[in-house]
Amino acid sequence: MGDYKINFTGDLEIEVKAINFKDIFDTLAKSFCDIVVDCNYDLNFEKELILNSDIPGIFVDFFNELIYFFETEGFVPKLVSNFKKNENTVIRLKGFKLDFHKNKPKRILKAATYHDLKFKSDYFFYLKIIVDL
Amino acid sequence: MYRKDDNTLVVKKGYKEGMLTDAVIYADREIEKTLEVDAINQIINVTTLPGIVGNAIAMPDIHKGYGFPIGGVAAFDIEKGIISPGGIGYDINCGVRLISTSLKKEEVDKRKKEIVDSLYNQVPLGVGSEGSIKLSYSDYKVLFKKGALWAVENGYGDEEDLENIESKGFLNSEPSEVSKKAMERGRKQMGSLGSGNHFLEVQYIEEIFNEKIAYDLGFFKGQIFVMIHTGSRGFGHQICSDYVNIMIAAARKYGIKLYDRELACAPFKSQEGQGYFNSMKAAANFAWANRQILKDMSEKVFLKVLKISPQFLSFKTVYDVAHNIAKIEKHNINGEEKEVLVHRKGATRAFGPSDYEVSEKYRKFGQPVIIPGDMGRESYILLGQNLSMNKSFGSSCHGAGRVMSRAKAIENAKGKDIKKELYDKGILLMVGSKTTIAEEMSDAYKNVSDVVKVIERSGISKRLLKLKPICVIKG
Numbered sequence: 001m002g003d004y005k006i007n008f009t010g011d012l013e014i015e016v017k018a019i020n021f022k023d024i025f026d027t028l029a030k031s032f033c034d035i036v037v038d039c040n041y042d043l044n045f046e047k048e049l050i051l052n053s054d055i056p057g058i059f060v061d062f063f064n065e066l067i068y069f070f071e072t073e074g075f076v077p078k079l080v081s082n083f084k085k086n087e088n089t090v091i092r093l094k095g096f097k098l099d100f101h102k103n104k105p106k107r108i109l110k111a112a113t114y115h116d117l118k119f120k121s122d123y124f125f126y127l128k129i130i131v132d133l
Numbered sequence: 134m135y136r137k138d139d140n141t142l143v144v145k146k147g148y149k150e151g152m153l154t155d156a157v158i159y160a161d162r163e164i165e166k167t168l169e170v171d172a173i174n175q176i177i178n179v180t181t182l183p184g185i186v187g188n189a190i191a192m193p194d195i196h197k198g199y200g201f202p203i204g205g206v207a208a209f210d211i212e213k214g215i216i217s218p219g220g221i222g223y224d225i226n227c228g229v230r231l232i233s234t235s236l237k238k239e240e241v242d243k244r245k246k247e248i249v250d251s252l253y254n255q256v257p258l259g260v261g262s263e264g265s266i267k268l269s270y271s272d273y274k275v276l277f278k279k280g281a282l283w284a285v286e287n288g289y290g291d292e293e294d295l296e297n298i299e300s301k302g303f304l305n306s307e308p309s310e311v312s313k314k315a316m317e318r319g320r321k322q323m324g325s326l327g328s329g330n331h332f333l334e335v336q337y338i339e340e341i342f343n344e345k346i347a348y349d350l351g352f353f354k355g356q357i358f359v360m361i362h363t364g365s366r367g368f369g370h371q372i373c374s375d376y377v378n379i380m381i382a383a384a385r386k387y388g389i390k391l392y393d394r395e396l397a398c399a400p401f402k403s404q405e406g407q408g409y410f411n412s413m414k415a416a417a418n419f420a421w422a423n424r425q426i427l428k429d430m431s432e433k434v435f436l437k438v439l440k441i442s443p444q445f446l447s448f449k450t451v452y453d454v455a456h457n458i459a460k461i462e463k464h465n466i467n468g469e470e471k472e473v474l475v476h477r478k479g480a481t482r483a484f485g486p487s488d489y490e491v492s493e494k495y496r497k498f499g500q501p502v503i504i505p506g507d508m509g510r511e512s513y514i515l516l517g518q519n520l521s522m523n524k525s526f527g528s529s530c531h532g533a534g535r536v537m538s539r540a541k542a543i544e545n546a547k548g549k550d551i552k553k554e555l556y557d558k559g560i561l562l563m564v565g566s567k568t569t570i571a572e573e574m575s576d577a578y579k580n581v582s583d584v585v586k587v588i589e590r591s592g593i594s595k596r597l598l599k600l601k602p603i604c605v606i607k608g
Contacts, residue, residue, distance in 0.1 A: 113223075115199040
């Protein structure tokens with residue numbers, strides 16, 4: 001199971017350690033959830049994402065999709081329930097929807113960036129991604 | 134890097150491979166101590182971009198951004214140069230609107246609690262805030278063409294406001310270039326302040342630096358102003374995200390060497406370059422309409438709380454400036470007037486007196502340059518000077534500039550009651566999110582007075598007014 005660390009510099013820095021590709025996306029989803037809300041909701045909503053970008057840009061694209069889902073639908077992903085890598089990467093996200101009128105999110109995120117983006121695969125996978133606040 | 138004079142540092146072309154020109158940083162010896170190495174490297178990287186004209190310039194509020202530093206200015210040849218989303222930023226046309234009233238500080242002081250509460254309740258702000266307006270796709274089509282005028286035509290404010298907005302509050306854009314995702318993201322955010330460093334403040338004139346000009350413009354000591362700092366919200370953020378990806382591919386396609394991926398760019402005249410420019414202009418229009426609507430909302434609050442007439446309140450836009458934008462402007466390049474594409478990221482246009490772009494009201498004095506400080510300290514109104522055209526493509530600083538990370542600010546704020554400290558200074562604070570209080574504390578920023586002094590000594594802009602806050606509303 002992956003792990004993550006969140007640092008608030010001038011912006012938001014997320015460091016992810018994971019055991020495989022699915023685990024990277026899963027851990028990023030968990031970190032996103034932790035950043036924007038208190039994650040004490042039933043996981044009763046799913047969404048599918050198809051990405052076709054290369055590594056490491058795919059992680060930036062993935063995080064930006066999470067921001068988009070959140071701002072437009074209030075969808076908060078908590079985990080990746082299914083992951084397929086063929087020509088495209090197909091990711092099924094499980095989470096919940098937040099009603100902004102009833103529950104205020106903790107933070108609004110502008111965008112994931114390529115700034116100081118780091119990705120390493122050794123004994124485990126390491127990703128650092130910077131998000132503009 | 135060497136010191137050219139008391140207010141100017143220069144990194145000469147040749148210091149780093151690929152530099153096409155010098156990098157100039159406006160900083161005195163005190164500001165120099167606060168400069169981040171990363172930010173200096175970023176302005177050096179800007180000098181490597183194809184078609185750069187003149188020097189890459191950094192303002193005294195320079196700090197690390199993505200691609201360009203915040204506080205960065207660079208101009209590019211229209212035919213041979215590039216356009217880069219990293220030179221504008223994620224919050225396209227983040228900017229500031231200043232509004233004057235006929236009220237005196239004493240009149241507002243006794244009612245400021247009601248005013249701050251009412252502004253806090255009436256103006257959508259904070260994380261996840263939705264504006265009061267839901268945009269349809271047909272609304273967007275008109276908005277892209279009209280900017281702030283769209284808001285006026287929909288009943289928010291007066292046409293008189295438009296005269297005192299940079300570019301009259303609109304840039305002609307082509308709607309087909311804007312992604313559906315951007316429109317969807319911005320659809321419910323029109324008429325909202327947002328979060329982070331965005332704010333709405335009630336301020337008063339504490340000091341006047343030029344009595345004659347202040348008198349001519351109708352300003353007096355103790356006069357109440359409202360300052361609004363916000364931008365294009367999720368709409369602009371999405372456009373930037375969309376185009377950073379497109380520009381990474383474009384840079385590869387056109388053989389542009391990037392020293393930082395966030396400097397991703399395309400030739401200005403290319404399909405990708407024009408696509409971004411059109412979309413950026415649409416986002417600029419969104420932001421100007423947004424600030425126009427927030428101005429109208431604020432006016433309604435003052436009228437309701439104080440129970441006075443609009444004529445008595447006289448709620449008028451002093452000026453509205455963009456500080457994240459790219460524009461085609463005429464500048465003198467090697468003795469010849471030429472159109473160039475000026476990128477300003479965390480920098481404010483500061484055109485001098487007599488410039489045709491400056492509205493008639495200010496043509497005698499120079500364009501008002503609005504420089505907000507942090508939430509506990511002063512803000513400044515400067516007037517652009519003609520020297521800015523030679524020194525900085527008619528640009529000035531945009532604010533105080535961060536010196537402390539958010540994490541450090543949160544740590545330093547532990548055990549402090551920042552709201553109470555501000556209250557003791559006569560400032561009432563209302564905040565949408567608790568973490569914002571710590572992250573936005575005064576100590577997290579440079580002292581804006583130091584930044585502004587460098588700008589004045591450099592001859593770019595002159596101080597006209599010093600404003601102090603009495604009510605602060607943050608997202």
